[in-house]
Amino acid sequence: MTSPFHPQARPLSALLATAALGIFYWALFRMPLPGARGAELDQEESRRLQEDSAVMRRFGKWDRALKPTLRLHAAYPESPIYLAQIGEIYDHLARYREESAAWEEFLDRSPRPIEGCPQAGQAYEKQGLAKQAIATFERCLALQPGNLDSTFYLAHALERDGETDRAAALYEKGAALDPAYADLGIGLARMRLRQGRTEEARQLAGVIVEQHPENVDALLVLGLTCRQSGDRPGARSYLLRGVQLADGYVDFHIVLGRMADEDGDLDGAILHYQKALALDRSNAEIAQRLALLRRAR
Secondary structure: OOOOOOHHHOOHHHHHHHHHHHHHHHHHHHOOOOOOOOOOOOHHHHHHHHHHHHHHHHOOOHHHHHHHHHHHHHHOOOOHHHHHHHHHHHHHOOOHHHHHHHHHHHHHHOOOHHHHOOHHHHHHHOOOOHHHHHHHHHHHHHHOOOOHHHHHHHHHHHHHOOOHHHHHHHHHHHHHHOOOOHHHHHHHHHHHHHOOOHHHHHHHHHHHHHHOOOOHHHHHHHHHHHHHOOOHHHHHHHHHHHHHHOOOOHHHHHHHHHHHHHOOOHHHHHHHHHHHHHHOOOOHHHHHHHHHHHHHO
16 A cells, blocks of 8 residues: 555656655745844854864853854844853953943843853953942842842842941841851852951851851851951951862962961961962962061061
């Protein structure tokens, strides 16, 4: 029995109609996506560029990944996929102005703009543009008001910009929604310390250290609160534990250096100031103090 799908089982008119339909679909397939900017690519060229971009990104060849990805975006500007890839590439190339432009376009075009967060705001932070970063993080939080990651990033940006009360309110709101989100709790502890609410800061950080003994951010806050309340042995204990866990965390060495300086421990002060300066050579205050202490030896 001849299959109804075999050409011999169909009349000539049906074959001609099928052929015409096939030509129509092939022409449709070869058409560029809507919004193409005159950089039309056929199927084979698109596939080749996609493979080039994917391989270069996979193996960290970011400079070589840029050209094929830009060509794909020029051909298919409505696709947010290539914008996200371009943002990633510019980030690795430390071209942060172009990165922020890519993420802004992603936020405008993507059906899921939240996927451009927090990268869009971080791109501004890497340029030192605090106000633009805050505005972008606010935009991200507005997309999903209950998103705790967006809450954290906005609060942290406000903290860095010196807006202590606004940051504290956001940290507190987020921590109340999820007490297990340690970064929100630590952020609130830092703000309480900055607001002069030392005992509350100590309690908040203490709870986190009980739950996460190796959380160096909480150890730093505990060390600072102990120092501020006059418990210098406790402060030193928490700070030294933090150094053991993260010797490259510059803040530990700065605080330990200052405590040694205050206690008249010249060698200890020089040791920690040296380590702090090695980690952050831009700290002019530490550099000046270290030079003075070296002369006092």
